[in-house]
Amino acid sequence: MEDLHTGFPTLEGLLLATNGVSFSLERGSTLALVGESGSGKSMTCRSIIGLVPRPGEVIEGRVVFDGRDLLGLSRSELRKVRGSEIGMVFQDPTASLNPVYKVGNQIVEVLRIKRRMGTREATRRAIELLDRVGIASPETQFHSYPHEMSGGMRQRAMIASAIAAEPMLLIADEPTAALDVTVQAQIMTLLSELQQDTGMAMILVSHDFGVIAQHCDHVAVMYAGYIVEQAPVQEIFDHPSHPYTQALLASIPHLDTGGRSEIVPVKGQPPDLSRLPPGCPFSPRCGFVGDGCHSVPMSLQQVGADHATACPFVTWRDRAASPPDLQEAPR
Secondary structure, three states: OOEEEEEEOOOEEEEEEEEEEEOOOOOOOOOEEEOOOOHHHHHHHHHHHOOOOOEEEEEEEEEEOOOOHHHHHOOOHHHHEOOOOOOEEOOOHHHHHOOOOOHHHHHHHHHHOOOOHHHHHHHHHHHHHHHHHOOOOOHOOOOOOOOHOHHHHHHHHHHHHHOOOOOOOEEEEEOOOOOHHHHHHHHHHHHHHHHHOOOOOOEEOOOOHHHHHHOOOOEEEEEEEEEEEEEEHHHHOOOOOOOOHHHHHHHHHHHOOOOOOOOOOOOOOOHHHHHOOOOOOOOOOOOOHHHHHHHOOOOOOEEEEEEEOOOOOOOOOOOOOOOOOOOOOOO
């Protein structure tokens, strides 16, 4: 993805849900998109497969997948890519599965359209997929309607539908958000196993840093439509460079301190995208803000091997140290 801008026209002007988003993803690896609600994670994913809700649209940028710019494809060409080459697991399976069709028939439909299978072969394969994603009695559940399944089973059925055509890329938009902790762990383990079996790449949208630490290779931290920091997952935990990343990590409870460490919430509220401040959009909430922050260009710059940040004032890494004089810090 190169310099993606996705916008929505409003009475107050153009609202950018993604603002110059760029990243790359290799086969078999997992990229996490993390940030508060409204930071642009889901819209980035929807932009990849052409599902930006109207009147929104991708204004500029490139999304190169397997040598093709997806933004240059026609609607019919893009429909062929969806499902067959790029699968997507949405946050709410109840809204994604058709309530008046049996779950098994919905998977059969994917196989008939995307894999050109006959009804008998597709039915057999759909039952195999339900079994593969850990649904007990798949022959029986094949004939169930979505409302007859638990939340975890619906999410598993959604995953079965998403991987039915064996896509090269799976986009998982908060696939465990509505599930209890035990089922969350089962779903993420399932996705990791499927990835190992098929070699597919995965983009995972999540608020859960624990899930990210266990299942992802790289992390892109998003805020107000921008990627503010990008690095391998261990580097993000060991050396967070952007104040927003540090604030997110500070708000997580740690088990290795006997429960005595203070959990520091990120102060303030996520920004109004139609009224962003000049420079860094995180500046109104940042504990290290200075005059120089109001003219930051928000372009990523390297601070280490495969580690980039949008904050130019990264000479300090120790959060216990005093904040620098940002007005005199090098730009």
